[in-house]
Amino acid sequence: MSKRYDVVIRNGMLICPEGVKKADVAVSDEKIVEIGCELSGDAKETIDAAGKYVFPGATDGHVHFNDPGRTEWETITTGSSALAAGGGVAYFDMPLNCNPCTLDAKNFNAKLAVAQKDSLVDYGFWGGLTPKNLDNLEELAECGVIGFKAFSCFSGIDEFERMDDFTALVGMEKLAKLGLPLMVHCENAEITRDLTTLALANNKTTVRDYFAARPPITEIENVSRMITFAEETGCKLIIAHISTAKAVELVTQARSRGVDVCCETIGHYLILTDDDVERLGTVAKCSPPIRNNGNQTKMWAKLLNGEIAFVSSDHSPCDPKLKDGEFLKVWGGISACQTTLPGLLTHAYHERKVPLEEIARLTAQNVNEIFKIQGKGKIALGYDGDFALVDLDKEFTLQAEDLFYKYQVSPYVGDRFRGTVTQTILRGTTVFKDGKIVSNPIGKHLRPNL
Ligand SMILES: NC(=O)N[C@H]1NC(=O)NC1=O
Numbered sequence: 001m002s003k004r005y006d007v008v009i010r011n012g013m014l015i016c017p018e019g020v021k022k023a024d025v026a027v028s029d030e031k032i033v034e035i036g037c038e039l040s041g042d043a044k045e046t047i048d049a050a051g052k053y054v055f056p057g058a059t060d061g062h063v064h065f066n067d068p069g070r071t072e073w074e075t076i077t078t079g080s081s082a083l084a085a086g087g088g089v090a091y092f093d094m095p096l097n098c099n100p101c102t103l104d105a106k107n108f109n110a111k112l113a114v115a116q117k118d119s120l121v122d123y124g125f126w127g128g129l130t131p132k133n134l135d136n137l138e139e140l141a142e143c144g145v146i147g148f149k150a151f152s153c154f155s156g157i158d159e160f161e162r163m164d165d166f167t168a169l170v171g172m173e174k175l176a177k178l179g180l181p182l183m184v185h186c187e188n189a190e191i192t193r194d195l196t197t198l199a200l201a202n203n204k205t206t207v208r209d210y211f212a213a214r215p216p217i218t219e220i221e222n223v224s225r226m227i228t229f230a231e232e233t234g235c236k237l238i239i240a241h242i243s244t245a246k247a248v249e250l251v252t253q254a255r256s257r258g259v260d261v262c263c264e265t266i267g268h269y270l271i272l273t274d275d276d277v278e279r280l281g282t283v284a285k286c287s288p289p290i291r292n293n294g295n296q297t298k299m300w301a302k303l304l305n306g307e308i309a310f311v312s313s314d315h316s317p318c319d320p321k322l323k324d325g326e327f328l329k330v331w332g333g334i335s336a337c338q339t340t341l342p343g344l345l346t347h348a349y350h351e352r353k354v355p356l357e358e359i360a361r362l363t364a365q366n367v368n369e370i371f372k373i374q375g376k377g378k379i380a381l382g383y384d385g386d387f388a389l390v391d392l393d394k395e396f397t398l399q400a401e402d403l404f405y406k407y408q409v410s411p412y413v414g415d416r417f418r419g420t421v422t423q424t425i426l427r428g429t430t431v432f433k434d435g436k437i438v439s440n441p442i443g444k445h446l447r448p449n450l
């Protein structure tokens, strides 16, 4: 008897957890219901993926879409569209730089209302942990946050206060009980603050002065301290946007003695170097800063070794006016959520022979597993019909007009990529195709299955 699927993707090379295989994949009621060679049975929609690689749609674990409240920088509409254009089907939005910050249930619900209306793709939310909201962690957990985010140093946003040691201890004890992870932006507060003050006092505001004000030790020292807190409290710890190979080493050592810690890195720490930042200017300013080539080589080795759990974008845009000025003084944050997968195809797969299934793990599977999002992140029976169709050899030069961000700004404009996302499918619905957004907002809220 012939079957009737909602969608069949035929003749593609599927990136499955166990390897790459040529097969068809069928979706009904938003879920993958069959994987096999030349599936019989018709479908309401047939997608010919001959010559294409079919990745699991990516989940970006770390974005700042700034909605509600700072929509002059980015919005959920533009951010989620950009994500889809880069093969993304889901994102976890940070508790800052939206306004109000996501520090209690009321503000969580305000953000949820916007996303329900505007998000093209699926979304989860981070709650914040600051000295001011230790009594609100339980209510945020009930709302369904995927985890909590804290800053060891100044966050750039006055209302989102840094986590002092008391807050770290009490907060991590509470999160251990709630079974939710804490992600920490690890840079030593006093050293970054005082080196920055000193640099400003001496009018040292160039890109190199900025690097000197945030040296590797600020990350390494703080990662080590946060691991100690995690080890003693039993809280699951995720190091945000790790930038130095030495800090990755600390995470690996801690894991090997049983500490529940892992790390995320960001495309730009793998793709750009300090010399690139010097060339590009403030568009490539972020914190922690992008490091040198020697460190980057070691970061790639750690990535290949499985020591980095997932790769996100830390998409942190702003009004371009805030990037206009002396390097040390301007906003730190890079617009990147549209280019993570093409960046990894170019620099990980083509340049360094990182296997495609490893790239799928780093962009989709691991992040969903770590945050206990059920049924998302891989091409397997029963999972959401989420796919990114990729022409692996199709090259393109990124043009500002290609970007779906509120501001068409990226450090990669003018760069050559090899590996083009041609179509993004969310739970069986095509949301992006051939350079265009082709769906209304259909994103739904993702909560951890604890
Ligand atoms: N507040 C904010 O978005 N900060 C981000 N920007 C950046 O470069 N690193 C961050 O953590």
Ligand SMILES: [Zn+2]
Binding pocket: 062, 063, 064, 094, 314, 316
């Ligand atoms: Zn961030």
